[in-house]
Amino acid sequence: MSAKAKVVVLTGAGISAESGLLTFRDAGGLWEGHKVEEVATPEAFARNPQLVLDFYNQRRTQLQQVAPNPAHLALVDLEQAYDVYIITQNVDDLHEQAGSRHILHLHGELTKVRSSVNEDYVIAWDGDQQLDDKDPQGYPMRPFIVWFGESVPMMEDAVKIISNADVVMVVGTSMQVYPAASLLDYAPLDIPVYYIDPAAQAMGSAVQIRAEVASVGVPAVVKELLTAVS
Numbered sequence: 412m413s414a415k416a417k418v419v420v421l422t423g424a425g426i427s428a429e430s431g432l433l434t435f436r437d438a439g440g441l442w443e444g445h446k447v448e449e450v451a452t453p454e455a456f457a458r459n460p461q462l463v464l465d466f467y468n469q470r471r472t473q474l475q476q477v478a479p480n481p482a483h484l485a486l487v488d489l490e491q492a493y494d495v496y497i498i499t500q501n502v503d504d505l506h507e508q509a510g511s512r513h514i515l516h517l518h519g520e521l522t523k524v525r526s527s528v529n530e531d532y533v534i535a536w537d538g539d540q541q542l543d544d545k546d547p548q549g550y551p552m553r554p555f556i557v558w559f560g561e562s563v564p565m566m567e568d569a570v571k572i573i574s575n576a577d578v579v580m581v582v583g584t585s586m587q588v589y590p591a592a593s594l595l596d597y598a599p600l601d602i603p604v605y606y607i608d609p610a611a612q613a614m615g616s617a618v619q620i621r622a623e624v625a626s627v628g629v630p631a632v633v634k635e636l637l638t639a640v641s
Contacts, residue, residue, distance in 0.1 A: 415494045418636070419576040420486060421594060422499040422506070425583020425608055426625040430477040430505055452558050456527075460551070461542060467554045468539040471521050474503050475537075482582065482625035483509035485633040492640045493578075498569045500584060500591050502556055515572065517565050517591055523555035530564075566590050570597045580632060581606045583625045605632050 424432075449455055450466040487510040489495050496513045497506050502521045506514045526532035526546035533555055544552040557563055573579065574597045581604065586592045598604065600617075607621040607628035621628040 415492065416577040416640075417575060418489060418493045418495050418578045418580065419573045419598070420495065420497045420580045420582060421573075421584065421586075421591070422497060422501060422582045422625075423584020423586075423591075423608075424501065426480075426482050426629075427501050427503050427505060428583070429480045429482065429624060429626050432473060432477055432503060432505075447559055451556070452560050454560075456553060456558075460553075463554070464540050464542065467521065467556065470502075471537070471539070474505075474521055477505070479505045479509035480626045482629035483511070485630040487511055489633045489636060492637055496572050496576075498572060498591075498594065515565055515569055517557070517563055517569060519554070519556035521554075521556075524552045525555045527551045527553040563590055569594055573598050575599075577602055578636065579604045580629070581608070582629055583608055585610065607632065 445462075445466060449459075450463050456463045483505050486495060486497065486506070490512065494513075495511065496515070497511055498515045498517060499506060500517050502516065502519050504520065504522050522535060522537060523533050524536040524540055524544070525534075526548075528550040529546060529548070532546050536555075540552065540554065542551070546552055569591075573594050576598050579595065579598050579602060581595070584591075585608070586595070595604070602617075604618045605621060605628075606618050607623060607625060609622055609624055611620045611622050621632065623631075
C-alpha cells in the first residue's frame with residue numbers, strides 16, 4: 412500500500428470566527444475594546460497582569476460556548492485518505508474538539524497556562540486564571556500565549572512540516588502576520604496550494620483562490636481531494 416499524501420493546512424482567525432469567536436481583525440483591531448498592546452504583550456502583563464488575565468479568562472469562557480464548524484469537521488474527514496497536519500495561528504482548541512489528530516499551535520493555546528519563568532512548565536487549564544496561581548517554584552503563572560514581540564518557538568517545527576507537504580491549504584488568514592506568513596516560502600515548489608478566504612487575493616499562478624468563507628470553501632476542497640483518490 413502506498414503512503415498517504417501529506418496535506419498541510421494553515422489556519423487563521425477566519426476559521427474560528429465562523430464558530431463565533433471574536434478576532435482582532437473583525438473588531439477593527441480591538442478585542443473587547445482593548446488594543447493589542449494592552450492585553451497581548453509581555454509589557455502589558457508586567458504593567459497590569461490582572462487586566463491581561465481577565466482578558467484571557469473571557470476568551471476561555473467564550474471558547475466554552477462555541478463549537479467546531481463545517482470547516483473544522485471537513486478537515487477531520489480529509490484524514491480518511493490523507494495525512495493531515497494543521498498549523499494554526501489560533502489559540503482556541505476547535506481543531507482538537509473536531510477530532511483532528513496532528514495540530515501545531517504557533518501562537519499558544521487558551522486551554523493551557525505556563526510558568527512566567529520556566530517556559531517548559533505548561534499545564535492544562537479550563538477555568539479562570541488568578542494572580543496567585545504559581546508554578547512549583549512559586550513563580551507566577553501566565554497565559555500560554557505567544558504575545559506580540561515574543562519569539563515563536565514552534566516555528567522551526569512548522570517549517571519542517573510544510574517542507575514535506577504534497578498539498579497545502581491556507582484557510583481564514585490574510586497571510587500578513589509574520590513569521591507565520593513566511594511558511595509558504597518553505598513549501599515544495601509546484602505542489603497544489605488552495606487559498607480559502609473571502610478576502611483572498613492572487614498569490615501566484617500555482618495558488619488556487621477560493622474567495623469563500625471557510626465553512627463553504629474547506630468542505631468543497633476536501634471533497635475534491637477525496638474524490639481525487641477514490
